[in-house]
Amino acid sequence: MRIIVVVGARPNFIKVGPLMPALAQGGIEADIVHTGQHYDAVMSDVFFSDLEIPEPRWSLGVGSGTHAVQTGTAMMRLEELLLAERPDALLVVGDVNSTLAGALAAVKVHVPVIHLEAGLRSRDMSMPEEVNRLVTDQLSAMLLTPVAEAGENLIAEGVAPERIHFVGNIMAESVLRNIERIADRDVCGAHGMEPGSYVLATVHRPENTNHPERLSQIVAAFAASPLPVLFPVHPRTRPSLAEHGLDGESHGVRLVDPVGYLDMLALERDAAAIVTDSGGVQEEACMLHTPCVTVRRNTERGVTIEVGANRLARAYAEEISSALDEALASARDWQVPERWDTQVSRRVVDAILSGVIPLLGY
DSSP, X not given: OEEEEEEOSHHHHHHHTTHHHHHHHTTOEEEEEEOOSSXXXXXXXXXXXXXXXXXXXXXXXXXXXXHHHHHHHHHHHHHHHHHHHOOSEEEEETTSHHHHHHHHHHHHTTOXXXXXTOOOOOOOTTSHHHHXXXXXXXXXXXXXXXXXXXXXXXXXXXXXXXXXXXXXXXXXHHHXXXXXXXXXXXXXXXXXXXXXXXXXXXXOOHHHHTOHHHHHHHHHHHHTOSSOEEEEOOTTTHHHHHHTTOOSEETTEEEEOOOOHHHHHHHHHHOSEEEEOOHHHHHHHHHHTOOEEEESSOOSOHHHHHTTSEEEEOXXXXXXXXXXXXXXXXXXXOOOOTTOSTTHHHHHHXXXXXXXXXXXXX
16 A cells, blocks of 8 residues: 655644654555745755654645735645555645645545544634644544544544544644653753743744734733743744744743754653643643643634643733633643554554545545
8 A cells, every 4th residue: 555644734744753663563564755834944854864764755844924925826736646646545634824725735645545543623713723633634544633632523523433543642642752852851951941930832823923912911921920931943043933922032031043853852741830822732642741821712623621631821911821720830740642552643644544445436
């Protein structure tokens, strides 16, 4: 069997890290196509080296743009590739624009789509990722779910149960397989911090960064934190933060350059708590037993809240501060969710080898 695996952004790279060797061991010929949705060294190259992912066979160079431009450009280039290569299936991961583009391109040329991380729902249609998830799942021939609830969501939406396979969370497997590799990494020390003495922050979603009133509330909460805040921030976000009086190191907040996957895991492991709006960071925090605050109205990773690893806070300083106090006071003894283990990639391979049922008309 021959499949093509689509990646385009940070979360995709992390998820295919453990998957590619498992596919090879299962006798499945798999090649990576990198759309170039994240295309610079900080957001792309470092993850391939950190995770020892095979070099992409194809790089499409899509780059940045509006959602429509990015998705449309990726779709056109993927369609050309699929028509030339005619794989047995196209595997897409997560919920980024490259995921949707791959599903749309493949279904139009009758190549079955396998969706890894299917069925997650935030119920918030203002999120581009929610739109991507919903459409991709409806176009997929095989749906590989990270949590039991995701399968229930899909069945409620009319997906045939025989297409759904509960494999577990591939992001969790990546964390577990790399814990030993970060054992001696003192990344926080390089930034003048000690383990357990700081709050780690990541904020990147447009719903927060593109709204000055929300960003100012987040900055105010960071300034009020009882512990110093270490904030790896993309250079494009710095000007927005500077407008709210946060630039370099001020108010107990230290802005640093983005870090690679392994360094980020080390920072997450050593933080007293994490404040984020990232879906993947919520999962990584859960696996590393670091309490998390998610600055969003909702989350598709609801299981992290159910087990006690995470809590939601809207972009109001008081809500964030209250949730952070709760996180810092919490125990780290929660049970990780079912099938968040080192066997996820093996279950993915078993599902694929069991047979991909083409959509009607293929």
